[in-house]
Amino acid sequence: MLASGKSARTVSSYDWSASALGDPAGWPQPLRVAADLMFNTPLPMLLAWGEQPIVLCNEAYGALAGPGFSRVPGGSVPAVLPPPFAAADAALADAWRGEAACVAGAAVNFGTGRAHFDLYFTPVGAQGGAKGVLCALAAAEAAQPQALEEPGTLSILVVEDNLDSQYLVCEMLKAFGYEADGVAHPDDALAHLAARHYHVLFTDVSLPGMSGVDLARLSLGRYPHLKVIFASGYGDMLLRHLDFPYQSLQKPYELDQLQDALGQVTGALRAGA
Structure with missing residues (x-):
């Protein structure tokens, strides 16, 4: 389960000086509540507010939309509708x-390719007509393991709060021919998992906000195809009696140990596919 307290994100977690909305202390209550809900949810979400809509997004949506989308919550966005709104204009009008x-199963095109999502539109402050619209994106269907013809098709999410170690691990994985993304915080890991398909969650056991074990358990509940590899400097003491399959590497581990673990994952995915 999520650890309470420090891992929660709200409008107060961000700098709004670049936003036309201004200081959150002056926001209408429906906007503040909807924005807090969006920022503290791992699903990709958008919030359009006002007659000339200002579009806010959470970090999960930013990861999904790619570098062309503003990283500043509530900052300037292109004049065209964001892709989820353009893909479901009738539902947006209803909201x-x-x-x-x-x-x-709406086909959403982010420019880097088309993907299918279930889109959920919720009116905000709907008395006398909505003041805003909240949009949540969910994968149209559960991601299934894909047949692996080459090791390079194996996609790995590395969760490591030591940025130097994270960089080195990702570079090693890419040198092996794998696809690898690195994040430092469990919330960012959940956002990345919601935004794209990964085969492997490679996580440190000790993380800020929640443990790597809790992150793996939560992730497997949402994406049961994932294979989990733990890295720990404390041995297997914290991994005893887990109710899901995993592999573990003792820090510091050798390159051949990492390659062997990934080879076993590749074999398991091929067998499953």
């Missing part, structure tokens, strides 16, 4: 009229 709506 602006105060009616919740959903679209199953």
Whole structure:
């Protein structure tokens, strides 16, 4: 389960000086509540607010939309509709009229490729017409293990709060021919898992906010195809009696140990596919 307290994110977690919305202390209550909900949710989400909508997004959506989308919550966005809104304009119009709506399997094009999502539109402050619309994106169907023809198709999410170690591990994995992304915080890991398909979660056991074990358990509940590899400087003491399969590497580990663990993962995924 999520650790309480420090890992929570709200509007107060961000600098709003670049936003047309200004200081959150002056925001209408419906906007503040909807924004807090969005920022503290691992699903990719957008919030459009006002007659000339200002579009806010959480970090999960920013990771999904790619570097072309503003990293500043509530900052300037292109004049065109964000892709989820453009993909479901009728449902968006219903939400602006105060009616919740959903679209199953909408084709959303982020410019780097088209993916299918279930889109959920919720009106915000709907008395006398919505003041805003909250949009959540969920994968249209559970991601399934993909057949692996080459090791390079194996995608790995590395969760390591030591940035030097994270960089070195990601570079080693890329040198082996794998795809690798690195994050330092469990919240960012959940955002990346929601944004794209990974085969492997390679996580340190000791992390800020929640342990790597809790992160793995939560991730497997959402993405049961994931293979988990733990890295720990404390041996296997914290990994005893886990109720899901995993591999573990004792820090500092050798390159051949890492390659062997990934080779076993590749074999398991091929067998499953």
